[in-house]
Amino acid sequence: MLGMKKQRVSGEVPVASTADIAFLLLIFFLTSTNFPKDNGLAVVLPESSETVEVSQKNILHLVIQASGIVEVKWGESPQAQRMRADRIEGLWRQEVAANPDLIAAVETHPDAPYRYMIDVLDALHAANAERISLQVLEM
């Protein structure tokens, strides 16, 4: 018909920017990918030749029984206070404020499940304890 314009739009999808899209995706995934790292409670074990004499008054004994109950003993004192692992964090903060040289001696019963030791270690880490000694309870 007269006066009608002929349409000149191309029928193809433009592909010129595909390379840019591919590179953008590549860079996005390169920068955003992070590999899951393990979580854990770090401990430095004493070297086999390393024995250090420590005064009893600087030791807080945390005896973990097979049932998971923790007995807290101060130095050589025969008195023990029984408590749950989740109360140790508060106790440690209180004790270390009074004696900054305090060492936590975690003594676990040989038959106690490992998780009870982790609970106590967790509480100590939460209280920012740095001087921790891990032992097995001598029967």
Add this chain to the structure above:
Amino acid sequence: MGTKGGFEKKSKAAADIPGSSLADIAFLLLIFFMVSTAFPRDRDRPITWAEAEAAKKIDEKQKNILNLWMQRDGTIYINDQRYEIDQVSNVVAPLYAQSNQGLVVSIRGDRETPYRLMDQLQTELVSAGVVRVVFATRLEQRMQRERR
């Protein structure tokens, strides 16, 4: 003005480098690296994880971390190989030497393992010279802890 000979041909080659295949090359590279990349990882063992709230990310390069799995019965797995506890020192010592004393052992123990075995394991690690140890745990949420 110069005159052109009647038999001289005009060069019709384009001066541009063709860029239309760039996308294909990028995708091919992408697919090649996706398929060929293999991360050296040992297989997970079926353990019940211990949980801790204060657990932190292990601050060490992945290549310096040695995963040591300990099952409830005291069986040890290092790099998918099964060992008994008393073999650990002999297995870990050469790996420790290879890593220039930078090795960190991540102990992935079952939460119900008797502590006696865990203590034996620590003694073995110390005799291999390894002193940096991480007790790997899952993160515990405070809500979970309160419910317990």
